[in-house]
Amino acid sequence: MDKSTFTTKPIINGPMHAPLRHDSAHKHVTGTADYIDDIPEPIGTLHMGLGLSDRAHAELVSIDLSAVETAPGVVCVLTGEDIPGFNDVASTGRHDEPLLATKDVQFHGQPIFAVVAETRDQARRAARLARIQYRDLPHWTDIDGARDNGAPLVVEPMVLKRGEPQTEIEKAPLRIQGSMSIGGQEHFYLEGQIALAIPGEDEDIIVWSSTQHPSEVQHMVAHVLGIANNAVEVRTRRMGGGFGGKETQGNHFAALAAVAAKKLKRAVKFRPDRDEDMTVTGKRHDFRVDYDVAFDEDGRIHAVDATYAARCGFSADLSGPVTDRALFHADSSYFYPHVHLTSQPLKTHTVSNTAFRGFGGPQGVLGAERMIEEIAYALGKDPLEIRKLNFYGQQGSDRTATPYHQEVEDNVIARIVEELESSCDYQARRQAIIDFNANSPVIRKGIALTPVKFGISFTMTAYNQAGALVHIYQDGSIHLNHGGTEMGQGLYTKVAQVVADTFQVDIDRVKITATTTGKVPNTSATAASSGSDLNGMAAYDAARQIKERLIDFACRQWEVDRSEVEFLPNRLRIGGEIVPFDTFVRAAYYGRVHLSAAGFYKTPKIHWDREAGRGRPFYYFSYGAACSEVSIDTLTGEYLVDRTDILHDVGRSLNPALDIGQIEGGFVQGMGWLTTEELWWDAKGRLRTHAPSTYKIPLASDRPKEFNVKLAEWSENAEPTIGRSKAVGEPPFVLAISVFEAISMAVASVADYTVCPRLDAPATPERVLMAVERLKQMG
Amino acid sequence: MSEAIRFILNAEEVTLGDFGPTETLLDYLRLKRRLTGTKEGCAEGDCGACTVLVGRLTEHGLRYESVNACIRFLGSLHGTHVVTVEHLAGRDGALHPVQQAMVDCHGSQCGFCTPGFVMSLYGLWLSNDAPTRAEIESALQGNLCRCTGYEPIVKAAEQVAANRPSSLFDPLERDRIQIMAKLWSIQSENGTIVVTKDGARSIIPASVAAFAEVLAEEPKATIVAGATDVGLWVTKQMRQLDAVIFINHLTELQSVEVDENGITIGAGVSYSQALDKIADEIPAFGRLIDRIGGQQVRNMGTIGGNIANGSPIGDTPPPLIALGAELTLRTHSGRRTIPLEDFFLSYGKQDRLAGEFVEKVFVPRPRDNSHFAVYKISKRRDEDISALCGAFNLRLDDEGKVASIRIAFGGMAGTPKRASHVEQALLGQAWSWGVISAVRDAFDQDYQPLSDWRASAEYRSLTAKNLLTRFFLETAGQGHELRRFELEEA
Incomplete structure (x- = not known):
């Protein structure tokens, strides 16, 4: 083989641990990175607008949409009655979150109907023309109001207990009780929510969705349309930011666009205005932490008893796991010898709060740090000294x-x-x-x-799994797909580094492809900081399988031992011979080697019993x-x-x-x-x-x-x-x-x-x- | 009379006649031209994802400014050069140095805000060889990024400042002469332009006199200078405007004249245009202007518009009233001049008659032995709307007593308003800690502010009193205002 046709390099471009730039950086700065609103629209694409409640809690007495229907450009108006499957997008399976409200509204800004029109401007204008009569019901929007009104909880609270907190609190030399309010947070992803639904034959539909969780969007679209999951393909190339705000909150827009697209047999795009986006999508949970901390004169904590109450909004959404995670982090970095922690996920007449970077954890930690401050100021010490002690x-x-x-x-x-x-x-x-x-x-x-x-x-232990799909084509170029989504964090780059590193090829050889439910099924949300841990391992698993087959092939073809096959940068050493990677891959194809593999990973060691708190x-x-x-x-x-x-x-x-x-x-x-x-x-x-x-x-x-x-x-x-x-x-x-x-x-x-x-x-x-x-x- | 506007979009001359008065540049770029590099993030001029440059001929030649395409109406583009992110990279696809610096410094994560940042940085790069950190932050006040924490973007701005390859590389340097010639040629076609679509009209008068004539005929037409407020009537309130008169191109309204008596600012002068001269003459007022909107809003918005829209939280009326500014209103047949404070009648109501428009504002120069300060209080330091904004203009006599004092606040009442009880209580008194302490509570007679999302009534009242304290301390020579950058750094 002619070894003069390639130059050898000591190291590949883009191995693991290298400070590579984001794979889309060049496209970002030139404006050529396509977000969903930038994808060329199919001919005849329609646009949606939302009709929102202007009451916080009320019975819907009558809904007159005649002026909406006859407004310029309007093609149709959808209400809850028009949902062919289930009028429900509750990610928890609790059926507490209608796609469109039908009997009552439970927060100011809750969607009641959707308008489909020829242009986005027409849809937005028409949506303002509804005449809706309400019968007001009592409402409360914050934690105090919820407590005063004996509000229900949106999910069962969690309790964590170790030791004898009540006795130890009484026994300790010093004790402080207090309360802290912690505000929520809007995600403010720069790219707002968006979905583009393109109907196909039979029940098929493709939805481009700005989502961190394509599989869930797939399931929701199937659920509201009353069709099987296999008819729905959800695609996501990149989001303009997510931060948890696109974990469940994209469901609404994707589901409505899909319903309209199937009904009208036309492509439908749904991009709410920023104000609507901020009104109808959930946020970080506000908390009220009531704490009782016992300690000694040195500042060492003896026992803690705390309740973490949260403004959850009108439905459960992710409030269960969010308030759980607040308790999991109510210790910050500190050892509590005796502890009792309770969550209180309160229902309020506000938009249903949701995932946001940290997922309740930051609120948990903030409560703990307040207790440290209390101890420090009470003892006249530097809070850092109290921290280190605990x-x-x-x-x-x-x-x-x-x-x-x-x-x-x-x-x-x-x-x-x-x-x-x-x-x-x-x-x-x-x-x-x-x-x-x-x-x-x-x-x-x-x-x-x-x-x-x-x-x-x-x-939720089941979510700790991931899949990936890797192909090598005959020219040695590599196609990489996995269940993780790219929202700016550089996940695609990191996973591509894993694959490049495994095959010892330059990263330019690895094509990163849009996340789609058609290639890797049953994925988890790209959330909980887990993206590269899970998908990196799954992609490694896929690449490793192909690599094993390639090594087997090399052993057969060159009649060498496994130890004589080595992946060098962009080439292999097989026995005494050096073979360029692409030459080798082509040979493997002719040797009928399977050059595609699905990888899988599940996190080991973890288990959780919520009932027992253990x-x-x-x-x-x-x-x-x-x-x-x-x-x-x-x-x-x-x-x-x-x-x-x-x-x-x-x-x-x-x-x-x-x-x-x-x-x-x-x-x-x-x-x-x-x-x-x-x-x-x-x-x-x-x-x-x-x-x-x-x-x-x-x-x-x-x-x-x-x-x-x-x-x-x-x-x-x-x-x-x-x-x-x-x-x-x-x-x-x-x-x-x-x-x-x-x-x-x-x-x-x-x-x-x-x-x-x-x-x-x-x-x-x-x-x-x-x-x-x-x-x-x-x- | 013409029925189309003419402008240049990147490298292409455009003649456009079929558009409504409220159609935005952003929708035109994205929907009609498929120039999708420019993004919509908020549609209200607050996030900067839609930042483009608009070049126009000024007395200093061709000047490019960053603007928000989302609230820029097409009718305001006649005779301009619109530059989008698609125009930056070289003909061979090579990145512009500004783009390359953003890549090298890891300045993008999700990338959605990035084209807007690139355009703001490009605007800065064109106008400033060696920006300070203060100037970089000022140029980026109108751009939100939720991913990076900004540090790498600021580093990119620093890194690129000195990197100026051949001017042939930069599209605006390369084509400057041709662009200027084209814009001159467009501007030389005198005559009012009226573009009609579905009965709604964009009127672009050829001169101030023509503007006055049009307004006399159509007193209900909406006057649009910078559109930083009217833009939101359209994108957020979805208001229909049937006739819009665009005045941003009328250079006659854009002069800033300084003489021994003070500064005369034409109604069409943007904050950016006014900044240097105001900062020279009245530094405290200059620092306030740097905190109004972001750079894009300051490039579009005008002091005349800030006055004319009558908002109780407009930032320039308090200092202008405290300085004793006078407003000149004009019709096709004449002018009248009134003290600015008399212009604001009640919430949402101004002393502007049918057919009248704001022509200019005269700001008397503070006298030599006087103290002037203006304080803006907002949740976020930059690009935020005031919770309250207070201005103080004090002159002491030889005995250290208050010879004259004017105090005006925004955000404390339905209009920008003087604190007349406080002023009365101070007049003739010794300017002393004891007097200040005794007089504080007189603010409660002047103002009964509201609670809203920007601040509670209690906070507003307390802070107004504390600002008097701060002003007193400052006149005593103690600086007590937090400043991110000292003046010499800025």
Whole structure:
């Protein structure tokens, strides 16, 4: 064989652990990356608009749609009566979420009908012409209102208990009871919800959906149409952001577009306006944490009893697992010798709250960090000292049991915090800030260093599975498909790196293809930070199978031993011969080798018994820590983040560039949640912060003025994950609590750090000023 | 009279006659031209995903500005050069340095906001060789990203600043002369343009005099300068507008004149156009303008429009009233000049007669021995609407007593309004901590603010009082306002 036709390289382009750029970066910057609204529309494509309730809770007395039907361009109007299958998109199977309301409405903005028109503008205009009569029923929109009205729970609460919390709380030297309100959060994915449904022959339908969960959209479309799953194909190439907001919330739009498309035998696109999107889709759950914490004079926690109540909205959606995860993280990084935790998933007359990066975990941690603050201010100590005192211990200590009876086996939090404390010069800066505050009447500063320990795995054990499909074509080009979806996190890039690495070929040879239910079935949502853990392993499994066959073929054809077949960069060494990869693949085809494989992976070791509150819900934990410094204005409550330092553990990073992107982005998104992002409902139960003009996510000028982010380069996952990496999507979000607590310290300065500010989230300038005023009067 | 507008879209000359007065540039690009690189994120000028550049001839030559295509009406594009992200890459497909820097710095994740960021960064790159961090952040105030946390995007802006390959590479540098010639040629065809579709008309008057004539004939027509407010009537409230008069091209309304008495600002002057001169003359007012909207909104929106729409939360009326600004209203037959504060009659009602339009505002220069400050309080520092905005203009006599004081607030009442009780209580008094403390509560007589999603009534009242305290501290020489960047950095 002519060896002069190719040059040899010591390493492939794009192996695992390389800081590759996002596979679509070039297309992003040139505007050529197609989102669903950019796909050329089939001829005759129709568009949809939504008719929404303008009552929070009411019986529907009459619905007059005559003016809608006769409006210019309108082709048809759909109500709940027009759904051929089930008028239901409840992802839980509880049948508590109608696609279109028929008898009553349970939140302001609930969809009642949908309009199909020739243009989107016509559909939107027509939707405003309905005349609907309501009979009002009592409504409540928040946790207080729900409690006052004896609201039902949307799912059974969860209880975690270990030890003898009640007795130990009574016995402990010190005890503090308190309450904290934690606000929700709108996802504000830049690309709004969208679906494009294209009808086919028989019952077939293809739906392009901006969803993190194509399989669920497939099942929902089949469910509302009353057809089999095998008639529905759902495709997703990329989303313009998801953050959990497209885990179940895309169902509505896909299902309605599908119903209209099948009814009219025309393609139908459904892209709601931003205001409608924010009105009709769920958000992060607001929480109220009522805590009772017992401790000693050193600040060591003896026992905790806490209730985590949540605003769930009118239906269950994902509120069960979200409130569960809040409890799973109500320990933050701390060992509670005795503990009792209860969730309270309350029904409210608001849109049904849903998944959002962290999935209840951040709220759980925030409650825990409030308890640490309480202890620190009560004892006149630095909260960091209290944190370190209460960290989980190393294996073998008697301080490794979580409230859910899983042992923490891979604990690196002490090392992470110690390294960060030293590298960011925490102690000296804290002293400097205390000195500064003593001489600054108006501007005050604060600093806080907070830890993250985040459990990785879906707590619903069945979801921890994934599939992939890999083909090699005769020219040596590789086709990769898997069940994960791309929403910006770089999952496609990471999984392609796994495949390139396995075959030792340059990554350009690996074609990343749109996620579709037709290639890989029964997938889980790309959620719970699990995308690369699950799909990376599944793709590895597929590639490994083909690789085995190729090795077998090489042994047969070249009559060599397995040990004499080696995959070198873009070529193989077989015995004494060097063969280019594509030449070899073509030979394998002629040798009738099966060059396609379906891969599968399920996470080992995990199990969970919710009734008993016992098990091992998490395969492993991701860790991190952040230190933030802020300045506040005690006359107005305004603030700035002066500096943030982060040290985060992603195991052995599959792609350090993408992982740092996730950390920076997650942190800033978390900062938004805890500072400027505030959801506000009026007395009628109408959400008034339903657009970027009224709902304020962070801008470039809000990010920390100095922002240092590092990976814990020494870290390796203790479990055999893909490349010993760790999940990265959600944990860094929690790092933003450092900003919140730094603000809290700056507030505490006005009462000489002797009173816990009990700041609620989000810490808007208003909440900060009001806390300052409260402390001024106490201090 | 012509029935079509003419403009340049990327490399193509366009003559367009069949459009309604509320059709947006974004829909035209995406639906009619299939230029789908420009995205719709919010349709209200707040997220920047639809950012494009619009070039127009000014006294300083051809000037490109970032704008929000989602609230830019087609009727406002006559005689301009519209540049979309599709125009950036080289003819061989090579990335523009701005695009390359975004790729190299990992500035995109989901990518949906990215074309808008690229266009904002491109606008900055064209106008600034060495932007400071403050200038970069200012240029990006109108672009939301939910994935990256912005750090890599700011790094991209820094990295690309000095990277200026051959001007042949950049499409706007390369074609500047030809583009200017084409725009001159379009502008030289004098005459009012009226484009009619389904009975609704876009009217593009040839001159201010023609504008006055048209308005006299059609006093109910909607006047659109920057469309940063009217745009939302259309995209969000779905209002039908039957006749729209576009005035953004009338350079006669776009002069900013500075003399020894003060600044005269034409009603068509955008915030961006006004910024430099206002910042030179009245630095505190300049800092406020940098916090109005994002760069795209400041490039489109006008101070005249901010006044004329009468909003109680408009940001420029409080400082203008505190400075004693005077408003000139014009009709086809004459003018009248009134104190600006008298223009705002009650919520939603202004002293603008049928056929009248705002022509200019005169801002007296603060006297040498006076103190002036304006404070905007909002949930988010940049690109947010004020919860409240307060302006203070104080002059002390030789004995340190208050010789004159004007205080005006937005967000505290149904209109921008002076704090006359507070002013009265301070007048003639010693400018001292004791007096300030005693006078604070007089704000309660001046304002009974509302609670809404931006702030509660309690917060607004308390903060208004505290801003008086801050102003007092500042006049005593102590700076107490949090600033992300000090002036010398900016």
